[in-house]
Amino acid sequence: MAAPAQSRFIAQLKRYYSLYTGGVIGFVVMLSILEQMGVPNRVLGYIFLGVTVSLYAGIGILSKTSDVAEYYVAGRRIPALFNGMATAADWMSAASFIGLAGTLYVSGYDGLAFVMGWTGGYCLVALFLAPYLRKFGQYTVPDFLGARYGGDTPRMIGVFAAILCSFTYVIAQIYGLGLIVSRFTGLDFGVGVFVGLGSILFCSFLGGMRAVTWTQVSQYVILIVAYLIPVIWLSVKHTGNPVPQIAYGYVLEQVSAREQVLNDAGTPEGAREAEVRALLKLRQAETEAGLRSLEKDGAAWLAEERARLSQRVSALKAQARPDAGAIAQAEQELAAIPADVVAARRTWQAEAEADRLKALPIPPHAEPFSGADEETRDNKRKNFLALVLCLMVGTAALPHILMRFYTTTSVKEARMSVFWSLLFISLLYITAPALAVLAKYDVYTLLVGSSFAELPSWVSAWGTVDKALMSVTDINMDGIVQLAEVTIGGDLIVLVTPEIAGLPYVVTALVAAGGLAAALSTADGLMLTIANALSHDVYFKIINPDAPTGRRLAISKGLLLVVAICAAYVTSLKPGDILFMVGAAFSLAGSAFFPALVLGVFWKRANKSGAIVGMLSGLGVCMYYMLVTYPFFGVNAPLWWDINPIAAGIFGIPVGFAGVILGSALTRPPPQSVQELVDYVRYPKLQGGEQTVAESSRTR
């Protein structure tokens, strides 16, 4: 590749994306002027989503291609800086953008496992994988397994694992997509899913990796701007310092002091909190009594309750002077009785659990592994570290991320692009804990202690959207808000920050667009991974190696469509919770790929049998543990060493390593050609090395 051409290309890209960033800012300014002129919020939301989604689709159309290298690896000429941005957007999903700050708000220090896990994994990518995979220089991760270990079996296991974890992950993205679109446009959840999917398809369908890369770069710009603006504003509001990452240490001190006051029944405010908690415990006991009667008499008792309440309603109505308020309340209670025993059990169990949690003292935000006794604390520490390890190793094994490092021009650029990726990712991850603390400060000092007569407008606005996300009820009837009376769903924190900070609605819309960009960019990369695994690894490499280019790309595009439809269908069933699905994808990827990939580069002796045994046993142990312990599957076997199912990889990863090592040691060393391939991969340049890979991919 001619160096001047590449540097011209880079200069051109920098100019384009600077113009683009200016355009985004201009667009936001223009919309805020429109807002001042009185354009309603819903219309602003539509304009925002419409413009950004068609922008992504536009880039997709401009980058359409029918060249194989362009389609699979963007022509291998993405500069490190831009590959970093694309990887960052690929990486940061709806879970990072919307969920992370909320998790941190709810669980304090313990939530930081995600912050560390989702950044530290890039150290492993940089040290163990990215440069070597780039040197190898084919198209997919199963490609490497196929060439390094020989034969179709390792490749097929790789394809299976790649599809399994990418699919699990993509479901979570599409779910987030549906939520955002439906919340901000008022469209139905299902319609939201299809609108989002349509734009993903438009982009990756025509241009494959090339289109996805350039869309992801533009999505990164939107998502990072959208994330930072509200936090910076909030930081200026509370501390006068526009760098939230530095300023919030001081805010955290105040939050901790506030926690102590509210937890201390000796202070006036603490006493009121204690009063509310006592009432919540009472309510929990009532609900549990109802549950017990339900278990004893089942549907009969439910019917009796319903009859009792409807009698009361008619009695109230029959009074000489009917009391409208009392009637409405009784009718509401009647309507609240669930339709059948199963629904009643589910609703009441959830209610009792919610009350139980709220009746507990406030967990200290900054304290690691807080718990009542030594055992709880040890348990939390163990699970925290296990989760961190799974997330990190999973990061270094997720095919949609590793694939991105095939797209750079050289090994040197691949190393640099891991650095840029991590830098761009850290920008968001280092801000999320600040956001959580600043939002908590606002709630603890401004909302708690305010009067119910004059709640801030965002509280009532979001309360009407969804009671589970935001509700404030005066439980002890003193007219003043206590912390135990406030319910805030974690997912709300990011969305509501602009309003807490007192920013105009445009910024809220920008945040929604950022969340959408995060979900779309990740889903793009994942679906492309799945379609490529099927079209390149299964169809081209195994079924029909003589297929002409046109047919290969046509098959890839067709599969993309099928994958999208399957994913949308599974998402519409609303399985499990997002955080678990995301965590599961990491554990699965870490257990299946990491040992075989790393040993493939660092241990020449690793051979085909070892890879097969290691991948199957690692993946098998990980899947088995999730299946028997995650409540969704209904087996509920006892936990091993109290490790939660989300961190199942802590068992799968070592088993995978042991499998590769034992399996290889017990069988014959790999042939000379494989050892040469390993040398080829280890050195950025070796004399005569170019033939090795061509040869090894021919002698599959």
Next chain:
Amino acid sequence: MEDRQVTAVQKRYWRSTLRMTGVLVAIWFVATFVVGWFARELQSLTVMGFPFPFFMAAQGSLLIYVLLVGYYAWRMDKLDRECGVAEDD
């Protein structure tokens, strides 16, 4: 294929790569897991208003990761040139 025997210089290159990988992984491990394991014991230390373990998990370790990966990219590039295995495109 005989002409592409790995030379002594290249062997040195790979040994240096392994050594550096080992050292950096050790730093990564300490910053992540050792600090995490002793988080409760380190709670009384304070950095910029943060309790030390909170600072490490929320910011310190991230900065270490970024520096570590940046250093690796810079140092490996240098090593490539020293050992004559750099790509010259």
